[in-house]
Structure formats: C-alpha cells, structure tokens
Amino acid sequence: MNNLFQDLGWLQAAPSDFSLRLAGVNTGIALRALAQYALDDNQLRKLAKKYTKLLSENAELSGLTSMTLGVISNSTTQLITPALQASALRFGIALNIVEAQYDQLAHEAYSAESAFAQYNVNMVLVAADYHGLPLKPCPGDREAAEKNVTECLSYLQAVTQSLRVKTGAQIILQNIAPPAELLSGSFEGRLPGTTAWLLKRLNSELDRLVADDLFIFDVAGLASTVGLANWHDPTLYNIGKLPFAQAFTPIYADYVCRILAARLGKSRRCLILDLDNTLWGGVIGDDGLEGILIGNGNPTGEAHLQLQQTILALRARGVVLAVSSKNEDAIARLPFKEHPDMVLKEDHVAVFQANWSDKASNIRAIAQTLSLGLESMVFLDDNPVERLQVRRELPEVAVPELPDDPALFARVLAAAGYFEAITFSDEDRKRASFYQDNAKRVEILSQSSDMDAYLKALDMEITLTPFDSVGRARIAQLISKSNQFNLTTKRYSEAEVKALESDPNYFTRQVRLKDSMGDNGMISVLICKKADGVWFIDTWLMSCRVLGRKVEDAVLQDLLAAAKSAAVSRLRGKYCPTSRNVIVKDHYKKLGFDKIGADEHEEIWQLNVCDYQVLPLPMKFKYSL
Numbered sequence: 001m002n003n004l005f006q007d008l009g010w011l012q013a014a015p016s017d018f019s020l021r022l023a024g025v026n027t028g029i030a031l032r033a034l035a036q037y038a039l040d041d042n043q044l045r046k047l048a049k050k051y052t053k054l055l056s057e058n059a060e061l062s063g064l065t066s067m068t069l070g071v072i073s074n075s076t077t078q079l080i081t082p083a084l085q086a087s088a089l090r091f092g093i094a095l096n097i098v099e100a101q102y103d104q105l106a107h108e109a110y111s112a113e114s115a116f117a118q119y120n121v122n123m124v125l126v127a128a129d130y131h132g133l134p135l136k137p138c139p140g141d142r143e144a145a146e147k148n149v150t151e152c153l154s155y156l157q158a159v160t161q162s163l164r165v166k167t168g169a170q171i172i173l174q175n176i177a178p179p180a181e182l183l184s185g186s187f188e189g190r191l192p193g194t195t196a197w198l199l200k201r202l203n204s205e206l207d208r209l210v211a212d213d214l215f216i217f218d219v220a221g222l223a224s225t226v227g228l229a230n231w232h233d234p235t236l237y238n239i240g241k242l243p244f245a246q247a248f249t250p251i252y253a254d255y256v257c258r259i260l261a262a263r264l265g266k267s268r269r270c271l272i273l274d275l276d277n278t279l280w281g282g283v284i285g286d287d288g289l290e291g292i293l294i295g296n297g298n299p300t301g302e303a304h305l306q307l308q309q310t311i312l313a314l315r316a317r318g319v320v321l322a323v324s325s326k327n328e329d330a331i332a333r334l335p336f337k338e339h340p341d342m343v344l345k346e347d348h349v350a351v352f353q354a355n356w357s358d359k360a361s362n363i364r365a366i367a368q369t370l371s372l373g374l375e376s377m378v379f380l381d382d383n384p385v386e387r388l389q390v391r392r393e394l395p396e397v398a399v400p401e402l403p404d405d406p407a408l409f410a411r412v413l414a415a416a417g418y419f420e421a422i423t424f425s426d427e428d429r430k431r432a433s434f435y436q437d438n439a440k441r442v443e444i445l446s447q448s449s450d451m452d453a454y455l456k457a458l459d460m461e462i463t464l465t466p467f468d469s470v471g472r473a474r475i476a477q478l479i480s481k482s483n484q485f486n487l488t489t490k491r492y493s494e495a496e497v498k499a500l501e502s503d504p505n506y507f508t509r510q511v512r513l514k515d516s517m518g519d520n521g522m523i524s525v526l527i528c529k530k531a532d533g534v535w536f537i538d539t540w541l542m543s544c545r546v547l548g549r550k551v552e553d554a555v556l557q558d559l560l561a562a563a564k565s566a567a568v569s570r571l572r573g574k575y576c577p578t579s580r581n582v583i584v585k586d587h588y589k590k591l592g593f594d595k596i597g598a599d600e601h602e603e604i605w606q607l608n609v610c611d612y613q614v615l616p617l618p619m620k621f622k623y624s625l
Contacts, residue, residue: 004408005226005251010400010416011038012391018043022050028061028094033395035089041079041249048082051089063579064094065264070116070124070169072100072108074132075243083253090254091261092375102241105132109162121169123263125217125256126160129243130176130199138193139184145193149201156206160214170213170493172259175203177223177244180232212476212494215259215422222255258420264491265481268398268418269431270372271314272363274381275325275332275354279344280304281406285331295341303406308343310410315348318431319419320370322351324362324379329354350436359386360393370435371544373484373580378418382406427474427521435545437518452618455549458515460619462551464558467501467508474522475510478541482525483580486541487573487587492527505530506538507562511555513546513619520546526555528571535563537573544583550617556591557617563609572596575603 003009014037015021025031031051039047054061069084071077081097088095100108100115105128108114116124133152138144160171178199182188189196203220210216223231226248233245244252261267276283281293281300293301294308315321321344325332332354336346346352351369353362359381367374374396381387387399400416402409421428441458467475476494483489492500500506511524523546527539537559542551563571573588588605589595592612597604 004411004415005222006247008038008250008254009403010412011036012401013037014039014043019046022046025050026054026059028054028059028064028089031061032064032089032092035086036395039086039250041083041246044083044086044250044253047086047089051085051094055094061094064089064092065266066094066096067122067260067264068096068098068119069260070098070100070119070121070163070167071127072105072124072163073127073129073243074103074105075127075129075237076102076241077127077243079242079246080249080252083249084256087250087253087257088260091257091266093257093260093264093266095257095260103132105159109159109166114166116163116167116169121167123170123172123260124163124167125172125174126156126163127174127243128156128159128176129174130179130195131237131241133176133202135195135198137195137198139191140193142192145198145201148193149198149205152198152202153205157209160209164213170215170263172215172217172256173206173209174217174219175206177220177231178228180228212423212473215263217256217259219252219255222251226251254417258417259422262420262422263480265483266375267420267481268378269318269376270320270322270350270366270370270378270435271311271419272322272324272366272377272379273311274359274379274383274386275323275327275335277382277406278304278380278402278409279308280335280339280342284335285327289334289339292335292339294335294339300406301341303409305341305343307406307409307413310413312343312348314419315432316429317419317421317424318428320372320432320435321349322366322370323349323353324359324366325354326356326359327354347436348432350432350439358389360390363390363394363397369439371547372435373544375580378416380409380413382409423473423477425474425477428477430519430521433518434520437520441515441517451548455618458517458549458618460513460515460549461622462554462619463512463514463622464555465510465512465623467497467510469498469501471510471522472497472501475525478522478525478543479539482541482543483578484544485547485584486539486581487537487584488539488576489578489581490539492539500527507535507559509555509558511542511551513549513551524551524555526559528559530566530568533568534570534572535559535566535568537571540573540587547583550619552587552591553615554617554619554621556612557614558621558623560609560612560614569609571607571609573605573607575605576601577603 081099085095085097098116098119136148160173176199178196184191188194189200191197231244236242281304282291284292294304295301335342351366374394377397379390379397379399382402390397391399398418400412476497479492500508507528509526510522513520513523524542529536529538593605593607596606
C-alpha cells in the first residue's frame, strides 16, 4: 500500500490477459468493465485507442454519457489525454477531447482561431503549472511579492474568463503544485517573495474564483499527497516538457474524471457497510460484545475506530449509510446499542440488512428502499469472496479493494474518491437524514394495505415556488445530478438558472415537500417555456425518493392552473430516453398526455388543458410567489 495513489490501490489489479480481453471488446459496456481495473499508463493508452476505434466504427456504445472536454496547458499534454479518455470510461463517460497546441494558453483564450471554436465543448481543463506563470521570485520584498501574486492571478482570471465567454463551457482550473526544492528549508514558505510563498498565496486566491461554472482541481494537494519530489521529474520536464512524472498519469486522469463525473451527477451517494472485521475486529456472533475489537488501547481496535470516524465524516457530508451483514439481526445490532467505543450508532444507518441472504440481494433491497440506483452505491467489505460476488452480480456498485491491514481501510476509502463533490449545500448536509426518513416511510408502507390511507397519514405539505436566489444553488445541483426521474436530462448551470429567475418567457417551479416523518427538502424542478397557446415543458425532474406520492400530479395541477390563467390551451412535453431514465418512460401517459410524435431520440407528448380533470390529492398546497 506504499503506492496507493500511484497504483490506484482501491481498484482490482489489471488482469494478466488484459490485452487479450481488450481485443475482444466491442461495446461500451465491455469498455467500461475493463476500465474498472487499476490500469497503468500504457494500458490506459491501449484502452483509449480501442475506444477511438469503436467510435469510428459506430459500435454499440450505449450506456455511456457523452461529454466534450477541451484541454489547454503550457506543458505537453499529448501523453495525458489518452489516459483522460480511458479513465472517463470508468465513470461511464464517453469523452471526446479537443486538445490545444502546446504552450498556447493566451493564444487559445484570445485568438479567433481557437482550437475550441468549432466544437461544442462542455468543459475546459486549464492545466497551467508554475513554469507557465509570470512568477518573479523576490525573497524578502513583500510589496513586490504581493504585486506578483496579483499579476499571476489576473493572468489566470483573464484566460479562464475569455475561455468561458468564447466556448460557453465550464472551466476546471488546475491550481499550482510548487516545486520540491526549498532553498531556505522550513523557512521557505514563510519568506515573502520565494516561489513557495508566492504559490501558496496564489492557490489561496484561486480558491476564491470558484463559481457555478468554474471548479478548482487541487493538483497541489495531490502532488503533496504523493510527495512533491516524486511528482516533479526534472529530467522528463527538460526532455519533453511533461508537467509531472509519468507514473502519476493514471491518478491525475482519475482525479480529473472524478470532477467530470460529479458535474454529470455521477458521484456516489450511499455507503453500504459490512460489520465483522470491517467496522470492528472479530466476529460478533462468535466473540460476543466483549470480544470484538473497537476503540483506543488496541492497534486493531483503533484502526476500526478510525474507519468509523471517517464514515461518520462522510455522513456529515450527506453520504447515506446502510448495513449489509450476514448475521442475526439482534446480534448485529448489539455493538451499535451497547458497545461503549462504537461511534457509529443505529440512528446513523438508514437501512439495516442483517440476515443470511447473499450480499448482492441485500444491496438490491437497500437500493429499492432508498429509491437510489445501484450506480449510487459503494460496498465496503473486508472479505474478498463477498467483494467478488457483488462485483459479478452488481457491476454498477463500486467495491473498493481493502488490504489486510485495517489501519489502511479509512485511507483507501477516502483515496478512492467515490463521493467527489463540486458544491456543498445545506441540503447536502441534510441528505443522509432525508433518505433515512424516507426509509422509515417505506417501512410503514410495507406494513400498510391501503396506499391512499398511507399517503393521507403522512400529512404532506407541498410548497411550489418560482426560481429564486435562495434556491438557486440547489436547483442547479438537482438539474446536474438527477438522471433517473429526468424527462430530458438537460443541464443548466447556476448562472443559467439565475437568468431564468427573471425571464418572463419561462414558468419555473422549485418544489419542496414536508410530512410527518420530516422535511424532504427540494424534491422537484420544473422549467416550462411559454408561447402563444402552447407551453413547452423544457425540464421536469424529481427526486426518486418521493416516487409514488402524487408529487408529479401536484406539480402538473400547479402548472395547469398557471396555463389556464394565461389562456394557454395546450401543454407539450418531451421525453428523451437514456439508459438511466427508463422509470419515466410512461410519465406523460400516466398523467393523461397523448403522444403526438416520436423518433429514436425523443417522444413528444401533448395535453389539452381543458381536458384535464383535477383530482383530489393527499397533501396540502403552499404557494410562494
């Protein structure tokens, strides 16, 4: 585990017959399956080459989300871009890369002949390093040093702003990894004007540039983690202007693709935990409460305690926790209830599956209870046999490899980056509680024979509000992350959401739901374009955790009321099928719309406003205009 990051140690080692398997690949699903291994730089290049070949042959690449990335740097990137393309497959992304010429940051940003001009670029990676900045070290001269930081910041601001305006794309701005050489030792970073001081201040200022259309890729943090002396290879830089040691290309590419995946709503949301020898040392059924190892005073117990603390920290960031254990339920719960050193408690866990069923079956049940897709799940288990079974039966679930030493469990889980975030809102912080409350609702429903009585007993209150500044960040986040209950899967940035707030040509709704079990937060978003006589539903999405609760009926009735008041006779909606939004295939049909057109890419549905019969709904309406 000494080379955890270099070797992508949370992934399975590449198979010995990798090249043979690659030769037989002919679909996007098969490409993605091979990308799940810890591939080195050479294997990533081969995978990217095969992907490009299949693309040119119009092979079956369904199941992958298309994205176009521009790459611009002052260093050589030709050896990095194949790794980016191959690593993106690991996240289910079919990545098209438009690569700018070497050391052309300013030219690409300002020239009308930009390499990006003829492409519909979704995001641009601005990968400058310290060699490409107007750095002017001036040890001891604070005034000149402050001025130089401002100059470097202004340069990067101007480049990124010009690229945003020119391409309309979102920007991933790489911060700056400092050189390893410290001429004044420990004093170097505190001496104004040294390179270390300048870059430390610059990176701090770059963090302030973060916006809904600009994200920071923390290369400085990555380089520090693996060691600056390892990250920088002076020989390779002098020979080919390579920005870092080639051995770190796989982890660099993985880090970039985590941001791309988070932008597409592909970050994981649920962590499913094994118990024996994972959350504690030993087997609770055999060793008893007093025999398991957890807590301070014992090296193994402290290792498992550290893992629990890491898991709790993830929950505080909105990650939903579940348990899947081969155990008797009462015995499995005993440590949570009675062990004094357990920091994880029962009320931290949204779904607790302790039985003798196989782990894959339990994970399916957990996903169903939480109304989350399997691609949202991470399964943590010390047992390689259990990991293998889940990987084979549920390839959508992320299953990190764990070493024999439990002291490294927490590090591996964090290093894997399954829960990459590009924003963090108050609703993110509360998400674990939202899903936990929803699991209670599902449990109550399973014990009820009357759906109408169940919904009425929930005492629901739905709030429908136009887009506003308060909900803006959460609206953009929902649009970005929602893939299952999403009719068109169109994406809007926070800036675009802001523009819709005051656009009279659009009807917008952000929808929140409360009930007797708690606050679900914002659970639906609607964007409808107004036109004479007909309103077009541009975007309609909803959190899957409120499926079956008549929320879509409530949103439609609100939309119809507004349409009637504007003398609109028809509503039209579009359904664009993807591999992930099959659950809304019949959405418009169930609501009374008629299909008026269809091809392989989309279906068009229409509802005559006067034909709709308003139905009583099991909720109270609250409006805020």
